Amino acid sequence: MNYVSTRNKTVSLTASQAIAQGLARDGGLLTPEVFPKITPAMLEDWKGKPYGQRAVAVMKLFLEDFSEEELTGFTQAGYSAEKFDDSRVAPLHTLNDNTHCLELWHGPTSAFKDMALQILPHLLSASLVKNREEKTVCILVATSGDTGKAALEGFKDVDRTKILVFYPKDGVSEVQALQMKTQEGGNVGVCAVHGNFDDAQTGVKILFSDEKLRADLAERGYFLSSANSINWGRILPQLVYYISAYCDLLNAGKIQMGDKVNYCVPTGNFGNILACWYAKQMGLPVGKLICASNSNNVLTEFIDTGVYDKNRPFHTTMSPSMDILVSSNLERLLFALTNQDDQAVAGYMKQLSETGRYEVTDELKARLKEEFFGGFCDEAKTSEVIAKVWKEHNYLIDPHTAVAYQVMEEYRAASGDRTQTVFVSTASPFKFCDSVLTSLGVEEVRPGIEALDQLNQVTGRPAPGPLAALRDKEIRFEEHVDKEQMMDVVLTMLK
Numbered sequence: 364m365n366y367v368s369t370r371n372k373t374v375s376l377t378a379s380q381a382i383a384q385g386l387a388r389d390g391g392l393l394t395p396e397v398f399p400k401i402t403p404a405m406l407e408d409w410k411g412k413p414y415g416q417r418a419v420a421v422m423k424l425f426l427e428d429f430s431e432e433e434l435t436g437f438t439q440a441g442y443s444a445e446k447f448d449d450s451r452v453a454p455l456h457t458l459n460d461n462t463h464c465l466e467l468w469h470g471p472t473s474a475f476k477d478m479a480l481q482i483l484p485h486l487l488s489a490s491l492v493k494n495r496e497e498k499t500v501c502i503l504v505a506t507s508g509d510t511g512k513a514a515l516e517g518f519k520d521v522d523r524t525k526i527l528v529f530y531p532k533d534g535v536s537e538v539q540a541l542q543m544k545t546q547e548g549g550n551v552g553v554c555a556v557h558g559n560f561d562d563a564q565t566g567v568k569i570l571f572s573d574e575k576l577r578a579d580l581a582e583r584g585y586f587l588s589s590a591n592s593i594n595w596g597r598i599l600p601q602l603v604y605y606i607s608a609y610c611d612l613l614n615a616g617k618i619q620m621g622d623k624v625n626y627c628v629p630t631g632n633f634g635n636i637l638a639c640w641y642a643k644q645m646g647l648p649v650g651k652l653i654c655a656s657n658s659n660n661v662l663t664e665f666i667d668t669g670v671y672d673k674n675r676p677f678h679t680t681m682s683p684s685m686d687i688l689v690s691s692n693l694e695r696l697l698f699a700l701t702n703q704d705d706q707a708v709a710g711y712m713k714q715l716s717e718t719g720r721y722e723v724t725d726e727l728k729a730r731l732k733e734e735f736f737g738g739f740c741d742e743a744k745t746s747e748v749i750a751k752v753w754k755e756h757n758y759l760i761d762p763h764t765a766v767a768y769q770v771m772e773e774y775r776a777a778s779g780d781r782t783q784t785v786f787v788s789t790a791s792p793f794k795f796c797d798s799v800l801t802s803l804g805v806e807e808v809r810p811g812i813e814a815l816d817q818l819n820q821v822t823g824r825p826a827p828g829p830l831a832a833l834r835d836k837e838i839r840f841e842e843h844v845d846k847e848q849m850m851d852v853v854l855t856m857l858k
């Protein structure tokens with residue numbers, strides 16, 4: 364199977380080349396040229412298997428230059444009982460007759476980024492060997508919270524990799540900072556940058572574009588790469604849980620083979636919902652794809668009108684992982700919906716970078732509406748939903764998940780569609796204790812890590828082990844620098 368660039372179809376790479384390279388040289392995203400088919404017989408077979416084996420079976424269809432044995436090793440390491448606190452890995456929690464929550468936060472950092480970042484480092488490390496790359500890769504990350512910690516846990520002690528994470532000193536929660544400062548592993552580095560997320564991100568971008576640094580590091584046997592969701596190795600593991608959820612619904616007798624299921628996904632960079640759409644392209648019986656946004660509702664408008672316009676105010680919300688105005692992975696959807704018209708995609712992306720706006724053709728607008736429903740949920744409503752779901756279903760959800768729940772209900776009310784629906788839960792409520800406690804009506808929320816105990820007391824639900832264990836962990840990284848000093852931090856780590 365070939366991987367092509369969304370901006371130039373004549374680029375043709377193997378899977379391991381696409382993963383090692385990350386982004387196409389023309390700035391496009393590397394994407395499979397064709398999608399293999401899932402048959403009912405395959406689903407029948409997979410439904411009897413545990414999650415790890417479902418993952419191997421699905422990923423194997425896309426990774427021709429990897430052996431089944433290799434992939435089995437990756438999933439055994441990534442989704443082990445030591446890393447995931449539920450042996451089902453991505454369990455479904457049923458709320459009522461036709462509503463099910465797909466919990467993607469049972470991994471080491473309590474957010475769904477683990478589902479892919481527990482696998483990507485193994486895929487990347489093996490891809491380097493397959494392509495005779497002798498240097499060690501150093502992953503540089505600027506993080507506003509979830510991605511940095513999940514990448515640290517994923518790359519921790521993986522061969523031929525190092526990882527260095529910069530986070531804004533004033534831009535992450537106390538729990539998030541503690542998660543990173545206590546990170547274990549022999550190949551990891553963490554450093555705070557004075558300022559906000561933009562400062563950290565700009566600093567990392569400057570490092571990536573510094574030719575002299577690149578040459579210095581090459582001499583020392585290193586090259587820089589990133590772990591963000593434009594890498595195919597981050598999208599692929601995400602296809603698996605949509606297929607797995609379908610198998611679980613079959614096993615539970617909620618559906619018969621071939622019945623359609625709707626999925627509702629809280630969306631930021633469009634990676635997670637794109638994976639669901641790809642599963643549909645493979646033949647998974649998916650009905651409507653419901654795209655849920657917070658007050659940063661650029662995607663809601665796009666699905667409604669076909670106009671993508673990032674020229675709008677940026678809102679800081681209680682679902683920060685969805686505070687995004689440019690959803691990078693949308694480019695892959697455009698490529699598919701235009702029947703792989705690379706020139707059209709390159710044109711849209713050029714307009715986006717020059718004017719912050721583009722409008723797709725009428726034909727494409729119609730295709731979008733056929734496949735997707737877009738909705739958004741503001742801050743007040745998000746709080747209300749957290750309280751309502753707790754009260755009505757005795758089920759605790761985080762703000763990102765609450766956004767999904769609300770948009771799912773909005774879709775149902777508007778359409779009358781009663782199809783079995785899975786809404787996706789992307790973070791443990793304990794990762795966002797303050798917002799959850801406040802939503803439940805608690806007036807005095809305790810500071811930092813003490814809020815974990817408080818949420819536990821108020822709800823009787825246990826905090827995930829790795830979060831509860833934070834208070835006993837040794838602080839390993841306390842360095843904080845101005846953004847001009849980030850280069851020194853890199854050079855010191857990669858001596």
Ligand SMILES: *Cc1c(COP(=O)(O)O)cnc(C)c1O
Pocket residue numbers: 474475476509592629630631632633634635636684685763789790
């Ligand atoms: C990253 C993230 C999202 C958004 O996922 P995308 O793939 O960027 O659309 C939603 N919720 C949480 C908790 C996340 O960490």
